[in-house]
Amino acid sequence: MQYSSGTRRRLLLVAVSELVVTNMGYELQYMDLRARGEPVRWLLKVLKLPYTEQRIDVFTQWPLRKNDFHFKVTPVLVVDGEQLHQTTVICRYLGKKHQLASLDLWTATRQEEIMEAFHDISYYVGSALVARALGNEELAKSNAEKVKERLPVVLQNIEVRVSEEGWILSPEKTWVDVAVAAYLDIYRDILGTTLLEDYPRTKALFEAVTGLPPIAAWLDVRPPLHKFEDPEGLF
Ligand SMILES: N[C@@H](CCC(=O)N[C@@H](CS)C(=O)NCC(=O)O)C(=O)O
Numbered sequence: 198m199q200y201s202s203g204t205r206r207r208l209l210l211v212a213v214s215e216l217v218v219t220n221m222g223y224e225l226q227y228m229d230l231r232a233r234g235e236p237v238r239w240l241l242k243v244l245k246l247p248y249t250e251q252r253i254d255v256f257t258q259w260p261l262r263k264n265d266f267h268f269k270v271t272p273v274l275v276v277d278g279e280q281l282h283q284t285t286v287i288c289r290y291l292g293k294k295h296q297l298a299s300l301d302l303w304t305a306t307r308q309e310e311i312m313e314a315f316h317d318i319s320y321y322v323g324s325a326l327v328a329r330a331l332g333n334e335e336l337a338k339s340n341a342e343k344v345k346e347r348l349p350v351v352l353q354n355i356e357v358r359v360s361e362e363g364w365i366l367s368p369e370k371t372w373v374d375v376a377v378a379a380y381l382d383i384y385r386d387i388l389g390t391t392l393l394e395d396y397p398r399t400k401a402l403f404e405a406v407t408g409l410p411p412i413a414a415w416l417d418v419r420p421p422l423h424k425f426e427d428p429e430g431l432f
Contacts, residue, residue, distance in 0.1 A: 222247035224275040226266075228255045230426050231383055231419075233284045233319070234272050236376035240288055242411040243375050244295045255425050285312045292372025299367050308365050308373040311358070314351045315380045318344055322387070326426055341432045348384060352396045359398035363405055370405075378406030387428040 223241065227234035229252040241248045253262050253271070263269050267280050274281045274290075281287055289309070292298040299305045325340035355365065355377065362368045365377065381403045385392050393400035406412060 224249050226251045227272040228253050230423050236379040239375050239379040240291050288372050288376045297372045304366050318347050355399045356396045378403050387432050
């Protein structure tokens with residue numbers, strides 16, 4: 198196909214700006230926790246994207262840093278100098294931009310149901326951890342109970358969506374598989390490594406993602422759980 202010189206110039210500009218952004222890399226700004234940071238980290242690693250990370254101590258630094266963020270929460274992905282908020286939005290952006298996304302709108306939308314179902318539960322995880330940190334054991338326990346009650350519903354919904362090829366509603370791996378595996382890893386920490394025994398397809402998906410070289414390498418070197426999110430005795 199023949200392009201006019203104007204179109205060629207525009208295409209070149211787009212290519213150069215993409216290259217500049219890619220080379221500048223991304224910056225992840227998050228607390229020194231796994232939680233909502235981990236799906237973003239896993240995706241950056243699976244996509245082999247250069248990135249740096251600012252880890253903010255949840256107890257000592259966060260109160261001083263909160264106002265630095267447009268929505269006063271993290272994770273934030275800094276893209277070309279701009280803050281991007283919301284875990285699902287960040288993951289979807291990375292997946293779509295770097296070709297790790299289902300192209301069909303309905304498929305992609307149904308995959309995202311799983312992400313949001315995890316986020317519903319993570320509200321209770323967060324509330325349990327905060328209640329414990331504030332010394333309210335009763336509230337901590339009642340939130341932990343909600344987690345145990347609701348997680349199997351999500352696992353069952355993943356199980357029936359895993360394709361023959363092993364990915365959620367897709368013959369190929371997408372960003373949702375990577376993010377879901379990162380959350381499954383967190384829930385295995387919380388509720389025990391036998392969590393997926395009754396969900397063989399989900400377990401296989403988890404093992405496929407954790408077996409990817411960049412994730413296997415990360416699991417070897419990542420920082421230990423911060424004491425704020427240590428589940429010991431809570432669930
Ligand atoms: N819907 C947001 C929620 C972000 C959020 O609540 N982040 C927590 C940490 S996981 C936070 O920054 N909390 C600090 C605060 O509320 O002061 C997302 O998915 O990114």
